[in-house]
């Protein structure tokens with residue numbers, strides 16, 4: 001459910017990124033309490049189109065609720081967001097997301113570009129609680145580093161507990177290993193050089209483009225880092241994520257039409273999924289029914305629901321865990337029916 005929040009500050013971070021802070025009224029304080037690493041979904045009418053996007057919370061402990069928004073090429077919302085001003089309002093959904101530390105006190109953060117946003121919040125929180133943080137942060141050059149002042153302030157304050165390693169791809173640094181992009185090989189080399197303790201970390205958190213995450217994840221796995229210590233958050237804009245083509249069963253079901261029923265907030269609603277529909281969310285929207293969603297990229301779980309009858313496949317899934325798949329959960333923003341009838345329960349826990 002969206003709430004109207006007033007923007008209290010807009011701070012340029014780089015030439016193409018801003019930090020947007022919100023004033024949260026007292027009666028919404030509980031709803032907007034967050035765990036570092038979570039994100040907000042923002043919604044606005046941009047040139048007549050209802051657009052929503054998810055942005056990670058970048059607030060340091062005790063600071064106002066803030067998100068970082070980097071302009072992406074042809075990104076309607078991220079471009080619109082660069083020109084927002086204090087006093088304007090936006091529709092904002094309460095914090096969500098599973099990219100959280102769960103009390104880990106000794107962590108390694110690996111981020112590229114705007115993937116730094118949740119890391120700022122996570123690092124600040126862990127450091128404020130007496131923990132230790134190593135942050136490996138990749139950028140093109142010094143002037144594209146988001147939250148640079150915030151990171152420098154954290155470094156000054158927690159000199160002995162924060163290790164900050166900048167990797168730059170287009171600005172030579174004296175130490176060869178710090179040049180280029182973040183890769184799995186580079187991360188392992190940094191560990192071998194003693195700059196980062198991968199084996200001793202309670203959690204290793206990755207955030208940035210899918211390519212970087214896949215490469216580093218593979219290298220960590222090869223280095224015998226247990227899977228349950230590796231956490232990641234991918235950055236894809238709506239429509240960017242690679243999607244599996246519809247299977248023959250999904251094509252056949254769509255061709256003959258599927259009766260879909262959803263249970264949402266205790267109410268049952270029906271609509272049809274037809275040949276031109278890509279996902280259940282799209283089919284519902286075409287028929288005027290708005291189901292919960294935010295990223296539309298299989299990452300956030302806002303659209304999570306349980307298949308109560310029938311079957312469906314997903315185009316991508318970056319967020320449901322194996323036990324949830326086993327229990328019959330799906331992501332409505334990715335779901336394509338593979339049966340004549342499909343019943344989805346959004347109220348299932």
Ligand code: FES
Nearest residue numbers: 294296300301333
């Ligand atoms: S809306 Fe984010 S996973 Fe479906």
